[in-house]
Amino acid sequence: MNTNTSPVVVTASIYALLVLIWATTPLAIVWSVQEIHPMWVLIIRYFGASVIALCVLKLMRDPLPFDHTSMKSYLAGSLNLIGAQLFIYLAANYLTSGLMALIFGFSPLIAGLIGHVILRTQKLIALQWIGMAIAIAGLSFVFADSADSKVNPWGVVLMFISMLSYISSIFWVKQINAPLKPMSQATGSLLVSSAGSLLLIPFIWSHFPTQMPSSQAMIGFVFTMIMSSIVAMLCYFWLIRRLNASTVSLSNVMTPIIALILGATLNNEHISMNAFIGIAVVMFGIVMYFWKEWREQYFAKR
Structure with missing residues (x-):
């Protein structure tokens, strides 16, 4: 493996691990809240994960600075933890x-819509608007067909609030751009x-x-404490310093199919x-949305 391809392989591997963890996390959350109140699961998860993260940080000999910029970055990162996860647990x-x-x-x-309308950092073209409309239509079709499933409008609202917290965390952490190592950022955000x-x-x-x-609930609880709270956050903070916000959030495009198969x-x-x-319609719409970016990245490498 030469030095030119090594960073790409490392990034791709970390990205794949993040996708796998996030695809499994919804099922782990559903299992963990079946017998214990969701908020107690969340509290115990974060305190347990914080202790483990502090031990890992000490083993890695990484610093945990508490200067103003670092504290702002920890707070921004926590939007993807206590912010986003709070509403995910309620939606479960x-x-x-x-x-x-x-x-x-x-x-x-x-994320692209916020970049276009609010932050003015991204300009959406017609193909992206069409892709977004197709994806929304596909999601509406899924919900219309799920009358006999465990679907509730409150759950949808809670998930969208969670999603906004997650996206805000990405933009805020990147805007602060604190000189923190991924494990330091993850540990500080967990605390x-x-x-x-x-x-x-x-x-x-x-x-x-x-x-x-039960053992099933414990499996879900341990998975979310270690894999979702520490390993995934380590991957997440490592990636958002090297990739743009829409590319990081693209990992969530690949998780639904895996999550649906695991749930079934x-x-x-x-x-x-x-x-x-x-x-399939949702996935097609999202592919249309990212087609311009993928094509530009492909030709830039040639």
């Missing part, structure tokens, strides 16, 4: 894991998220868990043929 009571991943697949489109989660305790104290959950095989989630058609 209303949606299947596959539909949660499918809705989150819209994040690159929303801020843990502190923020304490504000939830007065509202959920009556739901304090009193017994050990491991959690007996029903997927009809019409739903598959709707999902």
Whole structure:
């Protein structure tokens, strides 16, 4: 492997790992909240992940600075943790894991829309607007066909709030551009998220868990604590410093199909043929949206 291809292989490997973790996370969340209140799962997850992250940080001998810029970056990163994840956990009571991943697949489109309308950093062409419309139509078709599934409008609203928090985190962390190592950024954001989660305790104290959950719930809980909170965040913060926001959020385009398959095989989630058609339409719309960017990147390398 020569020095020219090595960085590409490393980036692609980290990107693939992030896609796999995020495709599995919705199912792990659904499993983990089946027997324990979602907010207690979230609080315990972040405190456990913070302890593990601090140990890993010490082993790696990376610093954890607390200067003004670093603290702002930790706060920005926490929007993708306590911000986005809070609403995902609430949505898990209303949606299947596959539909949660499918809705989150819209994040690159929303990121592009924010860049075009609000930040003025990106100009959308006609093909991208058409792709966005097709993707929305496909998602509407999926929901219309899912009347017999666990679909609730509140779940959709919660997922879109989560998605906005996630996208805002990407833009904010990139705008701050603190000189932090990925593990330092992930650990700092976890600590801020843990502190923020304490504000939830007065509202959920009556739901304090009193017994050990099942093995399935424990698997989901451990996966979200280690893989989703630490490994995925490490990959995420490593990537957003090297790729643009829409490219990072593009990872969510690939997760719905994997998540739907996992939900159907491991959690007996029903997927009809019409739903598959709707999902295919969504994916087609997103491909249309990114076609210009992919083509430009391809010709730039030639």
